[in-house]
Amino acid sequence: MRSYCLAELAEHLGAELIGDATCSITATATLERGGEGQISFLSNSKYRKYLTETRAAAVLVSADDSAFVPPGVNALLVKDPYVAFARVAQLLDSTPAAANGVHPSASIDPTADVAASAAIGPNAVIAAGAVIGENVQIGAGCFVGEQAVLADNVRLWPNVSVYHAVKIGSNTIVHSGAVLGSDGFGFANERGNWVKIPQTGTVVIGADCEIGANTTIDRGAIDNTVIGNNVIIDNLCQIAHNVHIGEHTAIAGATVVAGSTRIGRYCIIGGAAVINGHIEICDGAHISGMAMVMKPITEKGVYSSGIPAVSNLDWRKNTAKLRQIDQLYQRVKQLEQQLTSMQTATGADH
Incomplete structure (x- = not known):
């Protein structure tokens, strides 16, 4: 102690x-x-x-x-x-190491470059050409793919999958079940049939990041998916292909970021937010939990769209009223037309 x-x-x-x-x-x-x-x-x-x-x-x-x-x-x-x-x-942290020494059951390709100070747990697999830096900890059952690079002091907790050519910066922590570098959701439609587009980019993760358990970060379709330095991503998040996340941004659990979106620096994104693809979010934006971001955010501020929970009785009443919005809109439109006609007629009389 x-x-x-x-x-x-x-x-x-x-x-x-x-x-x-x-x-x-x-x-x-x-x-x-x-x-x-x-x-x-x-x-x-x-x-x-x-x-x-x-x-x-x-x-x-x-x-x-x-x-x-x-x-x-x-x-x-x-x-x-x-x-x-x-x-x-x-x-005072008493968290144990993800691995100690190199376990006999670990499979390390002879062409992998593994620092002598690295620790590799039971049944971990290090593929050909991978580079493992000083003091890296790779937990039990992890997979590090071909040509992947783990910089100094990276820590992978058990059962993390790092696909080929993924690069992870120094001091980054990746929690159990995370998948880094899986294929992005890229397909072309040919008369109803989906034709797969090979995802030939990779994932580049900066230094001092933390990636939560069971989070997935897809590799880029052509260019790379890029996570900046000191980005923290909670559990169960989905980061799609070609996304760029700026330095010091924090993303809470169950958030989904669609492809080719660019998120700025120092952003804070609440849990279960959904961010549309091919948009840009400026530096310093704060997005509330459960928000649906459909358009670019160009000015620093707080953005929300989730509906707070209410009693079931109130929800039922509000839902019944919402169903009548179109009818109400049409009635208001008719009244505005009638009012305009009356004003026009009154003006003509004078």
């Missing part, structure tokens, strides 16, 4: 320490459940009541909330408690 004294954590975070500098921290916890040797944080004032009652050994707080820290609880004053919490959690 890793442990750090508060003085070490304060130095790591550039924080102001209030309390016992020698206090040992071994784990993170919530304010409600924190106890001896644990550190928590307050980043939202609505949870301030838990701060006054916490039994955590230390808390990460802003200067504005320092007055609410109870006696006997140490504090680290930081600019952003949530970011500070993430930094401390990284130091």
